[in-house]
Amino acid sequence: MKTSILIITYNNIGYTKLCIESIRKYTKRDEYELIIVDNNSSDGTIEWIKEQQDIKYILNKENLGFPTACNQGIEIAEKNDILLLNNDIIVTTNWLENLKTCLYSDKTIGAVGAITNSCSNFQAIGAIYDIGNLNDFAKRVNISNEKMWEERLRLIGFCMLIKREVLDRVGLLDERFSPGNFEDDDYSLRIRKAGYRLMLCKDVYIHHFGSVSFGKGREKLNELLQTNYNKFQEKWNINYSQLLSIHLDVPNYIDRGTFEKFSFLEIGCNGGGTLTSIKNKYKNSDLYGVEANKDILINLNHIGKIASSLDEIIQENNKVKFDYVLLKEISLEMNLKIIRKIKYHINKGGKIIIIIHNFNAEIYKAELIKNLLIDFKALCLREYDNGLNKIFIADSLN
Template sequence: MMTSIILVAFNKLAFTQECIESIRAYTEPGSYEIIVVDNASTDETADWLQQQHDLTVILNENNEGFPKGCNQGIAAAQGELIMLLNNDTVVTCNWLDNLKKCLFSKNQIGAVGPITNNASYYTAIHAPYQTKEGIQQFAQKHNVSNPAKWEERLKLIGFCLLIKREAVEEIGLLDERFGIGNFEDDDYSLRMRKAGYRLMLCRDTFIHHYGSASFNSDTDRYRHVLQENERKFIEKWGFSPILDTMIRYELVSLMDEKGDEAEDLFRVLDISCGCGGTLLQIKNKFPNAELYGIESNTHAGSVASMIANDIGNCADDPSQWTYSKQSFNWILMETAISSNSSIDYLCALSSLLKDEGVMIAFFENIGNLSVEQLDQFLKEAGFEKADLYPINGTDHEKHSTQHFLLKAFKRIVWEKELSIICSELADGINKEMQLLRVAALLSGSLVTYNHIIQTPIPNPLTKAALLAEIAEFLYYRRVNDPVIPLLEAAYALNPKYDELLYNLGFMLMKANKHAEALRYFEEIDDKDEEVIGFINKLKR
């Protein structure tokens, strides 16, 4: 099956040469043809192209722009697959084979693209190489076909786009209204999705992209083209190709798979969901999720409706929501709520959550609430607990007006959560993080030390060591009230533990309970000079 690789060039001959040389080096001979459309280059590009005997060359008298150049290449293409490839890319080992594996894995997939070092729409990854040789060394380790790394997307970026010919024949050519280029790939992607095709980003395939080679010498012109073509896109589609297609990875990253396995539905509501980019990422992460959205822009909502079970259109008016109470495991808010928000609005959100449901939102603390005031505000709306995650690494407690991510829990069975925490602690899993979670629960008055003491751990010695470790951690975190009760509970389980006896004696001595402190110090088998000193002091 032949792939027609189409490049559009305008000057910058060195980029074109490097791109074509990489295709020749890293693509199976006989599996492809290269078509280069030259848009009236004024350097040596046209002369060099005509000297290459393995290229099909189309020479334009004027700069016709990227979309039209691609269309000319498509018209000349003989292959069953169409590859639109920027001339400032460097392809790598297994690049085309990996992309084809994904493209033909499902009939509904219409186009696929790779990741790179330099591209928009969450397509770039950190690539630490510094040399041209490093490109191939990095790719050789990375480019191992792995279906687990295929991710469905609303749109693909046109620096490298492999398309089934049947999809091209069904939806037509690129829209030439976008002139010199930019946003024609957004437009083409959405047209494919509207036609029922799926688009996949192949995170198992990396190629190098220098990026905007044709525009780098004229940044003002590039900025103008971007603005003008964004305007054309909005005029055509009715929504922003940037804002309404965003993927809120930061929200999705705070989701954990929840729900009873006996329940068939794992339900998510995304408010202000745009075209559904975030919903689609949730589907990638949780294939069994049942997705719902609310989006006021009906044009964007119509795109999201291809992903979600249902899309409502009154994001700001809870009275118009048609969902039953306690319908959702998760609610995500893509536009910021604020400390000045109506309590009625937050109560409406809370009412849609199931027990133990969670809301994740961007939060603007424009009311300058303290953490304690925010906690009370959320409790009035029906949320029992909130975790705050500062945005951009800032500390919300040091800034009275601050943006952060808010994860608000409607109701949590703390005994169950403590059981999980203590089990992981007993197994030595994520100790520091689990100890911090215990401290947070206690300092927030959400549990008492009795909840911890009563948490079931089968082995008494393991439980004693665990209670002692939690007590010591809380002491150094200055959460002091639970320390002595936890140590006493540990002692009841294991009275022959010198370090525990020392800690108990020390804490009781600090609390001026001298007789009790003396008893524990005297029970220590291996008394050092410090313990002997404490005993002598307490006996006076």
């Protein structure tokens, strides 16, 4: 299936030219159509678009914003997959082929995204190059490899390839988020609610200049972010921070081989972000979670077994013993209560991992040491600091 590459422009003609030139250079011509929707540019962009022979376009008489313009472009696209691409992107060798390879590797995958130099959502990597040798850098990254694919709870819309069947089922972008921001959070959630998964392709690197479309007014951008955050909250009536909460460093505290089988329990797993990051690295792990807020548990059955209480987990899985238990910053009293209950369900040599914000770490530390070393009979209590949180790891002697 061909791909309809959809780009929204509003001034910044220099970036747009670089973007289009890179698409033409690094994408097979018979595999895509190119669509630009311009939001009333005044810097020569409109005149330049009209001169191009390979671009289907819409020229708006006013700035309708990103989601609305995207919907206009989708409406005139052929019945292809849709790739939303910011105009301040430079694509690289194998970019589209690798995205499509991942997208069509499994029927449950609904959309995929790329990594870059400038992006939120942990989609940016450290990269040193100048634009002249960008593709030399990208060639070393853009080698198709399914081991470099990660499931995510959301994708940023700077580069987002969406299956046509998903688009037909989920519908267009929500225009309440115009002029832009949070429309990709909203669409990611809708895709997952429809039963599809989102994948980040770490075998696709493209360059992103960043925040060009919204200009340089940081104060106005922050106001827009807050406004659209509120709209998202009102629409879904869920806690956004809980929905997408994730501790990406937790897999680093698991001392197992990549293909080794082990059991991991997270108390207060929120929307499943941390469990998902563990499953990305340890495919054969048996994951369990406790989360009382069922509204934020979306399409996670393939990740692990999640229940509303610890008692429910223990009762439904009465023979299971855990190799790892993750606790986070709830009250000290509640953490200690959980430790006393769970200690009988931890394998010998199992570990309890406790994450506490640095601000509260010293308050917790003395009681944790006393209870983990004595009551839990821990062999030792190791302490780490990731800059934001203290991480305590206790090894069980039981």
